[in-house]
Structures are given as C-alpha cells and as structure tokens.
Amino acid sequence: MRKTAHSIGDLRSAARRRLPRMVFDFLEGGALDELTLRRNRQQLDDQMLRQRVLFDATHADTRTSVLGTSVDLPLVVSPMGLLTVCHPEADVAIARAAAQAGSVFMHSPWSGCSLDEVVAVAPGRVWAQIAFWGDPRETARHVDRARSLGVDTLVIAGDVGVSSKRDRDLRHGTGMPPKPPLADVIDTALHPGWVLRWLTGRPMTWGNYAIDGRRIRMREMERWMEVNENPSASWEDVARLRREWQGKVVIKGVMSREDARLAVDHGVDGVFVSNHGGRQFDGQRATIEALPLIVDEVDGRAAVIMDGGIRRGADIVSALALGADVAAAGRPFAFGLSAGGQSGAARAFEVLRDELVTAMGFVGAATVDDLVPSVLDRTDVADPVRANA
Template structure:
C-alpha cells in the first residue's frame, strides 16, 4: 500500500508486511505463547464504549497537556523499543525526530539499536532513557552517567524483564542470536530485496548502547553479552538505590499490580507505567486497561500513571485518560510506520493518532485533556460494566 493511501495504524501494520521479511514481521507483530494477553489488550479497549455528546462548542478544543512537567501536543509517547534498526536503518533517530516534531516524547530503549548519544541530538529535552539493572552495578551506573551527560531528565526503569519470555513465532523462525532460520525463511526474505539492500548497505545492526573493545555490540555478540550481564536478582532495593543516585524524574515500566504500584510510589517513583510489554512477555495476565482503575486508585495521585498495550486509535487514548492515565505510550504503531516509510511515515502515524484523538475528544464533548474523566464512558452502564 502506498503511503498516500494509508489512513490508519492498521494500514501501516499491513503495509509494513510488504517491507519486511516474514520472520521480522512476526518478531514485530507477535506476542508470548498463545498471544492471549496481546489480544486482550485490544479486546478490552474495544469493549469500552464512549458517550457521544452533542452541541458542544468545540472551537477551542486543545489536545495538549503535560507529562512530568513537560508539555506535549497530546498525551501520547513513544514506548521504548529495542532493535529498531532491524525495521529500517533510520532507526531510533528517525522515530525520535518524528516524535519531537509531533510534540511528543521518545523513550530510548535499553536494548536500542543506536546508542543514547546517537539519538540525543535529535530528541533534545524530549528524550527519556530506559535503564536496566545489569549484573555489574558499574554498568548501570555508567549508563546513568551517560544519560545525565546527554541531558536526560527522566529515566524509565525496565521492571518487567526479570523473567525470560517465550515468543513461539520467533522460535519457529530460528530468531536466536545468531539467527538460524529454516530454509523457507531464505525464500521469504529473498522476496523483500529492499530490506536486504538496506541490511547490506545501511547502518549496521547493533545494540548501540553497549560496547566491546570500544565498538558497539554486534547482534551476534548480544547473546553472550546478555548471558554475562543479565541480572536476575534486581529487586526493589535496586530501585531504591537508583532513586538515591538519580535526582531527575524516575518512572517504572511494567507495573501490572496495584500493590506493586503502591510500592513504586513509596520508593519514590514519579511515574508508574502500566505495561504488559504489548503481550510480548507473560501470556497469562490481564489487559493493561483492565488493571488501570485499580492502579490509579493505589497511586492515589502521588505519581503519574501511564499505560501502553494495544493503543491503535485516537479514541483509545480518550479511554485510557478517562480512566485516570496521564498519557499513553505506543510501540508497534510507530515500528509499523518506521518499517513502511522511515521518518515521514512515523510523522504521519503521529498525525493519524493526533487527528483521531482530537476527533474523539470532540465526540465526547471534551475541549481539553484535563476534563477527560469517567464521564466520557457510555451511559447508563458506564465504565464498571466493562472493566
């Protein structure tokens, strides 16, 4: 599908299939095990119905708001995604530039293809950095220092990666490091020559944040590096220590439980980021929108609450904000666009979601983000019937 015919995020999902080999499409689209949680994210959002209001003066409708004191054009932020280089050589800088131009924020993944230093010039103060706890605390500390040095004001702790995920689509494609694809994948990859051309001529695929011998880690070195550095003992104590070390804003991603949310606030989190990793990690948990009300209650206004997982439409943002989220994050939508057409496509994906959000605000009769609350849900059943 050509870019001019693309009018929705789902159009980008379909279009991205023409630009990526099947094994990469499956890596992007897929979730853990039976993909029940991944589907639940969408199903639960779809089950919520909004209340249309009529004859509301919309001439001054504004979609802008603030997230941890930073202005954004709408409550939508790019979720951290590793390995964006695999979709398009523009990678993290392309997405960061498009996000900034759209008045949003870019969260740089701890497993990003590009280093923090590479992306920082394109994101300015709209850059948040994800931090992981590595076995050697010096590795984590040095990363924090690097974040400080490039002007990052908000760190996002990876809170949901302690256990290993099992994504069966990836296993079928032999997507280990190094990849061991079955013969069929050589044929399907050969049908995407533009991707092969980019792979051969574009930016080399690396895990840009980490180095061996002063050089960015190549993909085939990652397994070993991870095996040496993965820290399975990270706990709230590490979070508390990080809180001492870092005087900027601190967000924790991967919270799915009210008790954990309350603990995060008690340990000094400024933001609680509800996420089930888009259903990519643990396949036996609820949709993120379903746990949002209990987490908002537990946080009790002491921190901001964000949510990701299945956000594909502007009205999804209204639903999440209506249930108490300060903002939502989206991952795959921007990766679909990146794969389809690089930075201009990511910019268009932002515009699609922004226009849809504005339209949905108008339909629910809200003229500013602060006024979006539970009253946006359809009467008479309201939200309790759905969640």
C-alpha cells in the same frame, strides 16, 4: 505515506508487505499463546464512549504535560529495542517524528542506536530506559551517560528479570545471530528492498554497550545478554537509583496494586502500566483493565502512563478517562517506521492525533482535562443508569 495510510492498520499492512515475515512477526508477536496481546485490544474495543451533541468542537486542545515535559498530545513513544531490523534509521527516525509531534521518545537500552544519537535529534524530548544489568557497572555507565546528556527522566525496565518465550520467534529462528529455516531465507530474498537496507544500513548491534571500546558484534550479543540478564534485580536497586538520580524515575511494567504501592513508597515519579504489549508474560490481564486499580492506588502521588494496544485516538480517550496522565504506544510507530522511515512514524502521530481530536469532539471534551470517567459509557456495569448518572 500521507495519501495511503489512513489508520494504524494501514501502516501495519504496509509494514507487513515490506518486511520479511520473520521480522514482521518479531515486531507484531507476543509471548506464548498471545492471549494478553489480544486481550489488550479486546478490552480497548470494549470501552464505549458517550456521544454528546451540539458541542462546540472548534478548538480541541490536545496539549498537556507529563513529568514536567509539555507535550502537544497525550501520547508518548514506548521504548523498543532492536528497531534496526525494521529500518536502519530506527530510533533516530521515530525520535525525530516524536520531537516534531511535540511528544516524548523513550529510548530502549536494547536499542541499536545510542542514547547520544537520539538526544541529538530530539533534545529535551528523550527519556532513557535503563535495565539493572548483571554487571552493575554497565547500568552505572548508562545512567552517567544519561546524566551527562542532560536527560531528565529514567524509565526502569521492571518486567525483564525473566525472559519470555515467543513461539513465532522460535519458529523463525530469530536470535542473535538469526538461524532461519529455508522458508524464511526464501521469504527474505523476496523482500529485496529490505535486504538492501539491511546490507547497507546501520549494522545490527546495540548502540549503548561496547566490548573493548568497540560495538558488540551480532554473534556476541547473545553471550552479552546471558552475562547481563539479571533475574535478581529488585526494589533495592530502585531505592539505590532513587538516592543517586536527582531527575525523575518511572517504573515500567507495573500491573498490580501491590507494585504500584511499592513504586510510590520508593519515591518514583511515574508508574508505567504496561504488560510489554503482551510480549513478556502471557495470560495476564489487559493494561486498560489494570489501569483503574493502579490509578486508585497511586492516588495522585505519581504520574500514570499506560500502553498496550493503543491503535485509535478513541483508545487514548479511554486511557485518559480511566486516569492515565498520558497514553503510550510501541508498535504503531514501529509499523510506521517499517512502512516509510521517519515519514511513516510521523504519519502514525498524525493519524492518532486526528482521531483523538475527532473523539474529543464527539465526547464533548475541549481539553485533555475534560477526559474524565463520565466520557465513558458504562454499559458493562450492573446498573448503567446509575453509573452514567
């Protein structure tokens, strides 16, 4: 892994080779026409940085802190459900890699691993995502579990009230249980390494929920979701959680000024700018476009986290220059996991950290606090001379 993967793109290619097409498409794909998925990248590609010369780049310090947690680099892991399909070590592998890298792992409520398992391997480095389920007792149990495990930060899944449509998954018959067409059955058979891991590894289910005290079976998952999907989740749920939870609260999926204001008014500690990596609502803007408006609205009253399309160290520089406290990423770590388990996820951290250090050297930043708007080259505005002055 170390020798062959020089970029997140290399990890993606390795994942592409190792995974059956239907699994890779589940991981990589986005909603509908994938406009937002592509836009996240396009807008990051359009961010230009300003090169400085003769800057002493001997000691780039990438350490910072977010919501009271010290991190060795300004990059944390976004929550991802059902990573068991990529590799049986799933969240446990990524959580270990995150802890080793001095980062934070966000555990998804849709994860195949329980919160207990990831806290055990990455103590003090796990934030728990929660969903406001149709049966509020499920949410309450999850929150209680987080509390008893000493988890300090809850991340509310804000953008899941409406379920998305992903054409790639529909074509492959991806669901619980999957109903793949013959072409996918053949393609899967051509990936014997994956098939062996699938048959002998962690069973495909959710780690956090049970029926009658046993893990939910794959054929029961869809039914469980139907009962628990909750289109009526609202800010009242946030207000209730805020009253009951003494630790930190983050809302994920904030893409507008209005919601950023509501979040701050409800006393949240962190606003997570995210369009779910283009997987939920297609046709909306990129997160890097929404970020400056939200930073302006929040005005220092909460931490700001941004994900969506981060694939290079320079992307982290752009996100921080536009006001994020830290960046976050999903697929880069899932590609790493699929390519090589924990060492693949660890490689994703190494690659992004090395690229971040290089980018910091070129823009003349000795510390993360030096990543301010002036590191960006504003060629996009009407008067670039003034904007860069």
